Amino acid sequence: MGVFKNMGIKFANRMENIKSSAIRELLKLTEQPDIISFAGGLPAPELFPIKELEKVCSRVLNEEGQAALQYSSTDGFLPLRIQIAERMKKLGVECTAQNILITSGSQQGLEFSGRIFINEGDVVICESPSYLGALNAFKAYLPKFVEIPMDEEGMIVDELEKALEQYPNAKFIYTIPDFQNPTGRTMNLERRKRLMDLAIKYDMPVLEDNPYGELRFEGEHLPTLKSFDTKGLVIHLGTFSKIFCPGLRLGWVIAEPEILQKYIIVKQGADLQCSSIAQREIYRFMEMYDIDEHIANLINVYRRRRDLMIETMKAEFPSNITFTHPEGGLFAWATLPEGVDAADVLKKALEEKVAFVPGEPFYPNGGNANHCRLNYSNMPEEKIVEGIKRLGKVLKSL
């Protein structure tokens, strides 16, 4: 193509708020094969059920190939939606297929939530810190973020109550109650109940993002916020990315039909529907194999990796650095001394061929640069030990 000469082109104003981040550029470096990366949120690819999926693919193409390759309905493949509803019931969420829309990962559910709820200047309430991908999706719609501080038991609900008093017209509360991204923290049972009491009091929609809830290594499963939802306020997002594989791009939204209808209409305009064949493949996989057995295997591997990461951090990190002890999920969160910028630490770490994500972008209003998000699901055990040792060396040198 020719030289770029189209200086006259005017984009929409909203594009000024959607920028590629400096950190994303830095993280491109982590894709080099010699880097030990704790940066991504990637599952362990060696655990993907590849052989099983090969059988599933053949069967789907042989038995229902025409339907699998044709257009299909916007809300999603009905047998898959029924199957998801049945799985959700086991997790304490009463729903039927009519409450479920299939999305391109839970990221699409997040983006749609921004589009459906946020007018410019509207308040969105979220944990501080919160998931970067959600914050960026919401930012396109120009909200004001009100951050609720967390402790080891998750979002501090006393602070949420104050925020709701101050912003009763906030559009929604965005929360990841289980093994939160980025901190790995889990909201305790009492706070879940209180959060829902407050949501009901204020008629406040709750966007419950739950990609990791089934990956619990220890302790008791806690009920979802949706299971306390007597007023149809909770929009629950799920995904196959962490319990099966992300490459098929399938997640789901659960909501009251009147709310779900908005998501379905937006889905129609966004991309018509999710992959027909991918939906049938996941459905068949869950029919032919035991996904819970697969998840149990993931949990065993990830638990060992978490243990190794935590043990090695204890041994190798300076004592003025604290870190969370996640009971599940993919991430731990380290806090450096005040005044230390984790982005600077990352630059030094990359020289030692080890990577993580600096914490600042997880705070929608900025600040809090002294944190590191550390993923333990994607690296094999020996690399976790070696990588944390290298990171310890960098941290000691500060």
Next chain:
Amino acid sequence: MGVFKNMGIKFANRMENIKSSAIRELLKLTEQPDIISFAGGLPAPELFPIKELEKVCSRVLNEEGQAALQYSSTDGFLPLRIQIAERMKKLGVECTAQNILITSGSQQGLEFSGRIFINEGDVVICESPSYLGALNAFKAYLPKFVEIPMDEEGMIVDELEKALEQYPNAKFIYTIPDFQNPTGRTMNLERRKRLMDLAIKYDMPVLEDNPYGELRFEGEHLPTLKSFDTKGLVIHLGTFSKIFCPGLRLGWVIAEPEILQKYIIVKQGADLQCSSIAQREIYRFMEMYDIDEHIANLINVYRRRRDLMIETMKAEFPSNITFTHPEGGLFAWATLPEGVDAADVLKKALEEKVAFVPGEPFYPNGGNANHCRLNYSNMPEEKIVEGIKRLGKVLKSL
């Protein structure tokens, strides 16, 4: 779930402009198996290369299963983007992988275009009529549509010139030059050149939607608008939905890097990336098999179906009904006498178990209810004849 009690929930203002259409409800009836449907834009499922795809799937899972099921880059699988760039060169579009983003069908490219360009009240210029799915995607961003009338040679470029004089700050021209949806018309060569001269004069972005261009039954291939683009103004949308299959949900955007970067950032927030495995499957398919041979087969089948539809319309429709003679693509367009509402005709047609799409929703500013879009790609030959006979009976009864 409980009764819907969340009357306090407030959606974003933009949702007021995104509504499920009455016609969509009507068209749900066309999904009954005993209906002969000319309504959808569906390819012929009996021509999907199912056996070949089964071999492709096995190979991808065996040889590159971990990468195929893992997260991958937002812009898309590089070997596929290189392959698309090479195919596009054969169609006269000079581009490289750096100009290409993989999207979830071209619908996603359309939706992103609305998001990237349209502020509330901005002018979008389009053919009259134009593709419903694009219009709906744009409508979410509240533009003003300026419709340019068409004749048998496509958009009337004299009228476009007047519109550009009146609206020099319009955001883009949206056009489907080849075998347009809904009319089946093709823009002639002279108009393509003049349209691009005007676009260059006004620094006006052109959104060239090209899902059907390779499905030409007769006559000479006409160069794309992109091939006349000396100023980087054309954003060209392509898709595998009509030349391969829609179920994998893969299309592409071609644009100058400075423009494409906006699409990539929006894609990241929208759903992170397209299916890793679907991209590798289409790539491998094109390596292992001859997609042009497959397309030649589609063309032969669709040409016969078009011929049958046109011949039967000539024989069975009242003489006051005119219709287009598409040289390719999936659709013909019938014009009923002024004052006849095709939505009423559809209701009667459904009683005779035959369906089409009434024309009005293809006009963004409404009106023009006396048209029918007729798809001929999806029904076998005997059903085309029978369906058009039934429709002729309904039309004669008016």
